Amino acid sequence: MGIMPCHSNYDCQSHSARFQSDLSTPSLNCQRSLHSVPSLTSQTHQRLSNVSTIHYHCLTTLKGHNSYVSSITLAGKFLYVGSSDREIRSWDCNPLTSQLDQEIINNNKVAVGKGAVKSLVVLADKLFSAHQDHKIRVWKINNQEHDHQQKYTRLATLPTLGDRAFKLLMPKNHVQIRRHKTSTWVHHVGTVSALALTTDETLLYSVSWDRTIKIWRTSDFKCLESITNAHDDAINAVALSDDGHVYTGSADKKIKVWRKNNGEKKHSLVSTLEKHNSGINALALSTDGFVLYSGACDRSILVWEKDESGNMELAGALRGHTKSILCISVVSDLVLSGSADKTIRIWRGIDRNYSCLAVLEGHKGPVKCLTAATDQYYNHSDTTYLVYSGSLDCDIKVWKIFVPLH
Secondary structure (H helix, E strand, C coil): CEEECCCCCCCCHHHHHHCHHHHHCCCCCCCCCCCCCCECECHHHHHHHHHHCCEEEEEEEEECCCCCEEEEEEECCEEEEEECCCEEEEEECCHHHCCCCCCCEEEEEEECCCCCEEEEEEECCEEEEEECCCCEEEEEEEEEHHHCEEEEEEEEEECCHHHHHHHHCCHHHEEEEECCEEEECCCCCCCEEEEEECCCCCEEEEEECCCCEEEEECCCCCEEEEECCCCCCCEEEEEECCCCCEEEEECCCCEEEEECCCCCCCCEEEEEECCCCCCEEEEEECCCCCEEEEEECCCCEEEEEECCCCCEEEEEEECCCCCCEEEEEEECCEEEEEECCCEEEEEEEECCEEEEEEEEECCCCCEEEEEEEECCCCCCCEEEEEEEEEECCCCEEEEEEEEECC
């Protein structure tokens, strides 16, 4: 357990097989590609970019998880990682504490619930975790500066007991979930697949394989709204823009756009984006919110751009991965994609002309989750980024990316 050089054997295939039921949505099996959508990538530009405009290397491989890595997020100097065996671990990623180029110390861990930890978000000293057992858990993070340790205290499980009890007493709060079973509308009744915070951090959005979207108030963890039957199949991804638009991606091949206008109590459907020909696994927005990236089992990343009316229109596709797209992350003007083909691709676009700057290889299993940040400790003429990737090979890899300013 701990820091290892950047190479590893795929030593947890038994775990991968054991948790295939959890991977039924999203699928790891690629489907036919989108030939009808024009490509935004130039092969010539792509080859030149790989040679002249970017340098990268893998700093280290983080080991310790005994099952596949299912979620990852970065907050300050700490990296938070969730795995398929219900564990959450934190790692100290402050390079100033190290004699090496980058030191990462394995910190405290917590294990709770059943199945995979599907999504993690951090708000100040609170960590929200989405679980396969249909629950969202809230943790108080207590930093121990003297030994780089963190201690977790569980603050709440959503929906809270008060929320559940109040809704339980009133029949109008019950919804039909199966032929002979009902539940209150504040409950998720399937895997909670993704979480997202609004920019002002007052609201938390959750989406689930139960086809619902729920909105929670972060101050008291109260469930404010539930959009039932938001999709025709499991919802796998959610992204929020600063202008109030909510994007959800589903196994039903659709991206839906939602919004709650001023004075309204509930969200309404704004539009439906239908171009993927297979289940959608990942969504990410550009830093300005004007471009949406969607990844699916059809091996393509579709690029959607806002028109003058504020509607998302398809610009084209980024192609290069040979299997399903499982995760997408955006940092600065770079787009990062992780795939079941075990690689990470780094893209950059200028005026709809995208190039693949690099293909990061090293994982021995599908790349399930990604996060990235600017390396603020590195002084150089290049722009430098740190990329963290989690995989079904049970490892987390840390990559340093150098992109010239000119």
